[in-house]
Amino acid sequence: MSSASIPVPSTINRRILNAASAVALAALVVKLAATVKEFAVAGIYGRSDELEAFLIAALIPGLLINIVSESMNQALIPTLVRVRTSEGRERAQQLLSNSLVGICLLLVLASIGMALSARFVFPLIGSHFAPGKLDLAVHLFYGLLPVIVLTGIASLSTAVLGTAGSFALPALAPIVTPLAIMVAVPLFASRFGIWTMVYATVAGALLHAIWTGTMMNACGYRLTLRWYGMCEATWEVARQYGPVFLSGLVASGGLLVDQSMAAMLPAGSVSALAYAGRFVSVALAMLGGAFSSAVTPFFSELAAHGDWSACRRTLRTWALWSACIATIVAAAIIFGARVLVRVTFEHGVFGPRDTSAVSSVLVMYALQIPFFVCSRVYYRFLVAMRRTDLVFYCGLLNLALDVVLNLLLMRRFGVAGIALATSLWSASTLVFLGYWSWRVLPKDDADFPNREG
Numbered sequence: 001m002s003s004a005s006i007p008v009p010s011t012i013n014r015r016i017l018n019a020a021s022a023v024a025l026a027a028l029v030v031k032l033a034a035t036v037k038e039f040a041v042a043g044i045y046g047r048s049d050e051l052e053a054f055l056i057a058a059l060i061p062g063l064l065i066n067i068v069s070e071s072m073n074q075a076l077i078p079t080l081v082r083v084r085t086s087e088g089r090e091r092a093q094q095l096l097s098n099s100l101v102g103i104c105l106l107l108v109l110a111s112i113g114m115a116l117s118a119r120f121v122f123p124l125i126g127s128h129f130a131p132g133k134l135d136l137a138v139h140l141f142y143g144l145l146p147v148i149v150l151t152g153i154a155s156l157s158t159a160v161l162g163t164a165g166s167f168a169l170p171a172l173a174p175i176v177t178p179l180a181i182m183v184a185v186p187l188f189a190s191r192f193g194i195w196t197m198v199y200a201t202v203a204g205a206l207l208h209a210i211w212t213g214t215m216m217n218a219c220g221y222r223l224t225l226r227w228y229g230m231c232e233a234t235w236e237v238a239r240q241y242g243p244v245f246l247s248g249l250v251a252s253g254g255l256l257v258d259q260s261m262a263a264m265l266p267a268g269s270v271s272a273l274a275y276a277g278r279f280v281s282v283a284l285a286m287l288g289g290a291f292s293s294a295v296t297p298f299f300s301e302l303a304a305h306g307d308w309s310a311c312r313r314t315l316r317t318w319a320l321w322s323a324c325i326a327t328i329v330a331a332a333i334i335f336g337a338r339v340l341v342r343v344t345f346e347h348g349v350f351g352p353r354d355t356s357a358v359s360s361v362l363v364m365y366a367l368q369i370p371f372f373v374c375s376r377v378y379y380r381f382l383v384a385m386r387r388t389d390l391v392f393y394c395g396l397l398n399l400a401l402d403v404v405l406n407l408l409l410m411r412r413f414g415v416a417g418i419a420l421a422t423s424l425w426s427a428s429t430l431v432f433l434g435y436w437s438w439r440v441l442p443k444d445d446a447d448f449p450n451r452e453g
Contacts, residue, residue: 012298012314019167019294024286026171030178031282035344037178038278040185041197042345046354049133050194052270056125057140058201059259060118061147064110067248069152072103073159074296074383075241081163081300083233093221094228096160099237100153101227107152111145118142125260136194143198150205157212157223163297164219171293173211177204236386243388250395257399258418261406268357269415276361276419279340283329283369291322292376299384308442311381315437319377326373333366357415364419368426375426378433387440394432401425 045051076099084092114121118138129137158170177200184200192199213223262269295318302311333340338359346355382390402425409417 012302012310013317016294016298016314016318019162019165019297020290022168023171023293024290026168027285027289028282029172030175031285033175033178033182034278035282037182037185038275038344039347040182042275042350043347044185044189045194046350049130050136052268053129053133053137054140054194054197055270055274056122056129056137056259056263057144057198059125060114060121060141061144061151064107064114064148065151065155067245068106068110069103069155071241071245071248072099072106072237073156074244074380075237075388076156077159077163077296078300078303078384078386079233079236079240080160081297082304084163085301085304087233089220091233094231095233095237096221097224097226098228098231098234100156100223101225102238103152103156104149104225107149111148115142115145125263129263140194140198143195144201146202147205150202150209153223154205154209154212157209157216159296160216160221161212161219162293163300164221165297166215166219167293170212170215171289173208173215176207176211177201180204180207240383240386240388243392244383247388247392247395250392250399257402257406258422261410262415262418265410265415268354272354272357272361272415273418275341275345275358276365279333279337279344279362280365280369283326283333283366284372287322287326287329287369288373288376291318291373292380295377296380296384299381303384303386312441315377315381315441319374319434322377323370323374326370330366330369333369334363337362337366360413360416361419364413364416364423367420367423371423371426371430375430375433378430378437381437382433382440385440387436390433390436390440394429397432398425398429401428 041051076095080092080095080099083095118141122134122138122141154173158173161167161170180200180203181197184196184203188196188199216223258273259270262273295314298314299311302308302314338355341359341362342352342355345358346352379391382388402421405421405424406418409421411417413420
């Protein structure tokens with residue numbers, strides 16, 4: 001690889017800043033739309049059994065997307081950038097097409113598997129739900145199954161667009177789902193009840209896939225399901241996919257643990273956890289999502305060129321900046337928790353007692369923000385270095401900590417203890433990933449020659 005093709009170090013931070021700003025701004029708009037959506041949902045459904053059934057039903061599709069699709073994104077992007085750099089755009093397109101076939105097949109199989117096992121899995125998640133409430137959750141889940149494949153395609157398209165330098169519009173695309181819900185719930189909730197949420201979510205996922213797929217075609221990558229046969233690059237993606245998939249499986253297991261343990265607590269605990277999580281998800285999407293999305297293509301590019309000195313500077317700079325900015329945001333949420341919940345949700349059937357319950361959970365949840373956001377920078381660096389095995393080991397550690405901390409803290413703090421446990425294992429994630437990022441980073445460019453395979 002010629003030195004002329006290596007990115008100029010002085011421009012890397014500026015490019016990352018521009019990308020992160022674009023993603024953060026788009027995420028802010030999406031989350032604002034999602035917050036407005038919560039006004040409609042909370043005012044009509046409150047913390048009702050129907051809403052809790054929907055939240056449990058929507059949990060599985062979200063987990064499958066994170067486990068199957070997001071794992072493919074992280075396994076694919078470093079290899080896609082390397083193949084495009086060393087072998088050309090057409091070879092990269094073939095790798096992308098193979099990956100699209102693989103991800104769609106995996107998502108369909110995962111959907112079928114979960115559909116067949118739903119009657120066994122849902123009683124474990126909602127162990128304290130009444131039979132009617134549990135049966136409703138299963139039926140709502142069946143209705144949400146198309147979301148899995150549609151959102152998986154949209155997610156992969158968004159990741160690929162980042163390698164082409166397109167960040168803002170793909171990050172804005174998820175807004176179609178909260179907009180669909182905002183329109184549908186006031187109009188059709190009286191007729192279709194909680195099923196309105198299902199119909200609107202599926203419609204939003206379809207629009208999301210069309211939006212990102214069209215953009216990817218415009219950027220020079222075709223959204224085609226064509227198998228070109230196994231090649232070295234496809235094998236590399238498959239090898240990296242395994243550990244990332246297992247890590248996502250373990251991490252998602254932690255989410256299921258939180259939800260199932262919250263279901264063991266008094267009625268309303270699951271929805272309190274979900275409502276509080278809405279605020280934290282804004283910060284995580286704006287900051288964690290923005291920083292990790294922005295640094296991923298650049299870490300992959302630098303690793304493809306073997307420019308480890310630039311990797312070192314970039315890693316240090318963005319780990320520091322992400323931690324500082326996230327700490328400020330977390331402090332603002334913690335001190336303004338009660339006001340945020342009251343202004344956002346306290347109307348209709350959502351009353352002052354609900355505000356008190358949700359705000360205490362929010363305070364504990366917000367503690368995780370700086371740890372999570374900073375750890376995403378290290379996480380994406382390790383993926384770019386193709387050390388996904390370390391990501392898997394981190395996931396195992398987190399699951400064990402989640403179970404132990406939940407058991408200890410929920411007895412003292414109730415559902416807020418589950419949120420605190422999440423923040424504590426987020427801190428351990430930062431320590432683990434940060435330590436290993438600096439361990440695997442070569443001290444000199446000559447110590448770790450660029451790998452073409």
